[in-house]
Amino acid sequence: xTGRRAALLQGTLDLLILKALAAGELHGLGVSRRIExxxxxxxxxxxxxxxxALHRLEEAGWLAADWQPSENNRRAKYYTLTKAGRRxxxxxxxxxxxxxxxxxRALEA
Amino acid sequence: xxxxxxxxxNLAHRNRVDRELDEELREAFELLVEEKLRSGLAPDAARRxxxxxxxxxxxxxxxxxxxxxxxxxxxxxxxxxxxxxxxVRAPGFTAVVVVTLALGIGVxxxxxxxxxAVLLRPLPFPExxxxxxxxxxxxxxxxxGMARFSLSPANFFDWQRDARSFEGMALxxxxxxxxxxxxxxxxxxxAAVGAGFFEILHAxxxxxxxxRADEDTPAARVVVVSHGFWKTRLxxxxxxxxxxxxxxxxxxxxxGVMPQTFSLGSWFAASREIWVPLALSDxxxxxxENHNEQAIARLAPGATLAQGLSELEVISKRLEQEHPQENxxxxxxxxxxxxVIVGDVRPTLVLLLAAVGLVLLVACANVGNLLFTRALxxxxxxxTRAALGAxxxxxxxxxxxxxxVLACAGGAAGVLLAYASLRAFAxxxxxxxxxxDEIRMDLRVLAFALAASILTGLLAGALPAFRAGRAExxxxxxxxxxxxSALGIRTRRLLVVCEVALSVVLLMGAAVMLRSLVxxxxxxxxxxxxxxxxxxxxxxxxxxxxxxxxTAFFDTALERLRALPGVTAxxxxxxxxxxxxxxxxxxxxxxxxxxxxxxxxxxxxxxTPGYLRAMSIPVVRGRDVEPGDVEVLxxxxxxxxxxxxxxxxxxxxxxxxxxxxxxxxxVVGIVADVKQDGVTERPQPTVYSYTRERSSARLTxxxxxxxxxxxxxxxxxxxxxxxxxxxxxxxxxxxxxxxxALLSSQRLSALLLGLFAALALALATVGxxxxxxxxxxxxxxxxxxxxxxxxxxxxxVRMVVREGMTPALVGIAAGTLAALLASLSLERLVFGxxxxxxxxxxxxxxxxxxxALLASLxxxYRAARVAPSTALRD
Numbered sequence: 001x002t003g004r005r006a007a008l009l010q011g012t013l014d015l016l017i018l019k020a021l022a023a024g025e026l027h028g029l030g031v032s033r034r035i036e037x038x039x040x041x042x043x044x045x046x047x048x049x050x051x052x053a054l055h056r057l058e059e060a061g062w063l064a065a066d067w068q069p070s071e072n073n074r075r076a077k078y079y080t081l082t083k084a085g086r087r088x089x090x091x092x093x094x095x096x097x098x099x100x101x102x103x104x105r106a107l108e109a
Numbered sequence: 110x111x112x113x114x115x116x117x118x119n120l121a122h123r124n125r126v127d128r129e130l131d132e133e134l135r136e137a138f139e140l141l142v143e144e145k146l147r148s149g150l151a152p153d154a155a156r157r158x159x160x161x162x163x164x165x166x167x168x169x170x171x172x173x174x175x176x177x178x179x180x181x182x183x184x185x186x187x188x189x190x191x192x193x194x195x196x197v198r199a200p201g202f203t204a205v206v207v208v209t210l211a212l213g214i215g216v217x218x219x220x221x222x223x224x225x226a227v228l229l230r231p232l233p234f235p236e237x238x239x240x241x242x243x244x245x246x247x248x249x250x251x252x253x254g255m256a257r258f259s260l261s262p263a264n265f266f267d268w269q270r271d272a273r274s275f276e277g278m279a280l281x282x283x284x285x286x287x288x289x290x291x292x293x294x295x296x297x298x299x300a301a302v303g304a305g306f307f308e309i310l311h312a313x314x315x316x317x318x319x320x321r322a323d324e325d326t327p328a329a330r331v332v333v334v335s336h337g338f339w340k341t342r343l344x345x346x347x348x349x350x351x352x353x354x355x356x357x358x359x360x361x362x363x364x365g366v367m368p369q370t371f372s373l374g375s376w377f378a379a380s381r382e383i384w385v386p387l388a389l390s391d392x393x394x395x396x397x398e399n400h401n402e403q404a405i406a407r408l409a410p411g412a413t414l415a416q417g418l419s420e421l422e423v424i425s426k427r428l429e430q431e432h433p434q435e436n437x438x439x440x441x442x443x444x445x446x447x448x449v450i451v452g453d454v455r456p457t458l459v460l461l462l463a464a465v466g467l468v469l470l471v472a473c474a475n476v477g478n479l480l481f482t483r484a485l486x487x488x489x490x491x492x493t494r495a496a497l498g499a500x501x502x503x504x505x506x507x508x509x510x511x512x513x514v515l516a517c518a519g520g521a522a523g524v525l526l527a528y529a530s531l532r533a534f535a536x537x538x539x540x541x542x543x544x545x546d547e548i549r550m551d552l553r554v555l556a557f558a559l560a561a562s563i564l565t566g567l568l569a570g571a572l573p574a575f576r577a578g579r580a581e582x583x584x585x586x587x588x589x590x591x592x593x594s595a596l597g598i599r600t601r602r603l604l605v606v607c608e609v610a611l612s613v614v615l616l617m618g619a620a621v622m623l624r625s626l627v628x629x630x631x632x633x634x635x636x637x638x639x640x641x642x643x644x645x646x647x648x649x650x651x652x653x654x655x656x657x658x659x660t661a662f663f664d665t666a667l668e669r670l671r672a673l674p675g676v677t678a679x680x681x682x683x684x685x686x687x688x689x690x691x692x693x694x695x696x697x698x699x700x701x702x703x704x705x706x707x708x709x710x711x712x713x714x715x716x717t718p719g720y721l722r723a724m725s726i727p728v729v730r731g732r733d734v735e736p737g738d739v740e741v742l743x744x745x746x747x748x749x750x751x752x753x754x755x756x757x758x759x760x761x762x763x764x765x766x767x768x769x770x771x772x773x774x775x776v777v778g779i780v781a782d783v784k785q786d787g788v789t790e791r792p793q794p795t796v797y798s799y800t801r802e803r804s805s806a807r808l809t810x811x812x813x814x815x816x817x818x819x820x821x822x823x824x825x826x827x828x829x830x831x832x833x834x835x836x837x838x839x840x841x842x843x844x845x846x847x848x849x850a851l852l853s854s855q856r857l858s859a860l861l862l863g864l865f866a867a868l869a870l871a872l873a874t875v876g877x878x879x880x881x882x883x884x885x886x887x888x889x890x891x892x893x894x895x896x897x898x899x900x901x902x903x904x905x906v907r908m909v910v911r912e913g914m915t916p917a918l919v920g921i922a923a924g925t926l927a928a929l930l931a932s933l934s935l936e937r938l939v940f941g942x943x944x945x946x947x948x949x950x951x952x953x954x955x956x957x958x959x960x961a962l963l964a965s966l967x968x969x970y971r972a973a974r975v976a977p978s979t980a981l982r983d
Contacts, residue, residue: 018714024448027136027137027139027140028137029134029140029144030139031766039504045161046164047137047164047169048164048168048169048172051133051134051137051169051172051173052172052173052175052176053176055130055176055177056177059177060116069135070140072134074139075132075136076133076136076137076140077129077132077133077136
């Protein structure tokens, strides 16, 4: 895998995680399921990519985490979008739209 | 900012962070299981499916940890701890590596300490870079190749008056006094300094004051003493400024004490025990044609060296025109004081540093080999770590960190080693290297040692770490314990080649220095130094004001010396051969007088009858000087050719204008050539004068004896004491000692280079041995099969020896090439032997071949003894 492609995928993953959490707090597995759901099953995020990304985004200050009772009444780590995260989501969305538009135009040309 | 907080949290509360991660991932697993259960799977199948989807929790943890802030720092700390633990578990390996590196880094640190003190540390005066020495540039026709010459007083005072780029200029020279006090008479070394000397150095006295400008007159009787003189000779008396010293029989008032920090051992003007005003008379200040003075100056603030130089050049051009008779061809130059003090040793020190650098490289190669063996032996462990989620980079990093930990331990031990040996080094260097008294460890030395350690660790560790990290990890697991057979043999061969090549270069350097030293010791300087005792006597003019008194003193002294049992001849001269001395223009009577710049110059010495016989310098034609002569000259063969060509000098008359323009003296004999300026110089044309009634005040007496000359010393000194109990005798040495003292720096570099080369050779031997042992061990199965198939033990020995000798021979060839290249830089430092001497090269190559053979034989015989059954069973 070349560095550039990895970077692109990573950027996409970050965007998807931020978007998945925009609707409300979720635990790690929930994020994965939510992404699967909103992309209509196109993206299935592997745990090997998901958890490192969650921790990275948390450390960047875009996600906050706290421990709450889960559906089965045990403790789970729930992630929420911070203010900075919401701003970041807006920026990444804009960038993504630009790219998508540009690529669509390029393909139609 | 958020990342910084995370970094802090990750590093400071690592346990909690890890626990939480663990919990998060386990919870994710449980949630996944429930999800599977809900979709209708049986509990067992649900858990299996969940595990399959999530992957191993451990490896997932590893991936998250690597994404976290400070993952690098964290991993390094972890690796350092891990390395320490595993090194402690292998004490033998650790000890060998640490000792090897301690030797390598230790010698480097020691040599760098010397280099630091001598070449890098500034002189102990404020703004030392602005302090310069001033010189004449002599006319090259008469002084070929000589770039710096002492100053004439009149020219100096013209420079001082006219130059604007300097804050100040001052003359100084060495002087010796006889100090009479409560103890026996002692010759005391002083520096006579012109007005402004201390001010130029920005040096302040510890007590009292330095000289006032109006004290630079012949009538002044004032003295400044050194801290050491005050403490030891005057007992640190608090009323020192109220005391006086009796120098040459006259009282000198002590006006100041210079502080300890002023003493700069390697520059006589700052290291002498006392200072007196130079106090030139008006007549002496007007002398323009005689060049005997030393001068320092300080550049004015803002003025550069180049500005100072060009200003001096302009002034001396003008002086050439104003005083063509004396100044034609005499230019000016200057150089930073530090360069003048340390100039000569720079190449030697750089050579030594290069040599210890090579030693360190050999040590690196050895350690690299050991690390490689260890890394391969641990392939299973590494493969297991990799399987548990450590990436290849991480394995590489861990091996490298282990090498760095070892290198730092070696470096620390090396610093201790250097620290312990520094005193011995400094003592050994004291007489040969300027500023040796300043050698000590400082922050720069420690920084150097740290840098050397890190570099060593990277160098020794990178190759093994890279090779072992690259080895297919799964293969290692599959193979089990067996079969590290042929792994990395090529790498090891390369290490042997490097070690041998480096050793060849070092041994070559040492051998060439040694041969050069032998050549210097045995070179014919024109006299026989065996069986000769020398001692210097300087009669103070206060007690021997009349020439006749001096003549009487020396005549009697020599007579009594000759009467001693065992003494076969005795005489005296002002400057011994090899020590340099007066160089003067000479004029042959009856020839038109030339400008000073075009006059031929000769070495001029004053001798007494008996000197030539005592030194075994043959008279070639004519006769020696005799006690009955009044004013006669001898010329050396070279001087005869220079002045008369094929003509006969005997009976000719010459004048030495610097002595007297009117006194023409007759040549009575021609003597053999003698080296006057040093063993490496050619013999210079020399004129020896004998003036019965005007004996010099300062002469060196020489006596030839059939007994060991050293044993004559006490009686010889006794002769002088009996004549004058207040007269000190200096430098009582045999002529062999005089000669050897001149070679001490060559001896030292030969000794040190030899030491370093031996160290490198020992390391290389160990290296070859351990590489071959490893190869033999790895191939014991193959050897067993060969033996089982009927190979003789002779064949096995031959095979193993070939395995060792091939890289050794390649190394010898490569090293010889490198030595030839290195010899280009060595050529300037050796004498009487070419740095690329084929005989030396062959000898060094053979020595290494023999050593490599011996190092190969032990593993070879061990291999030959391998029983086929054991090898096959293992």
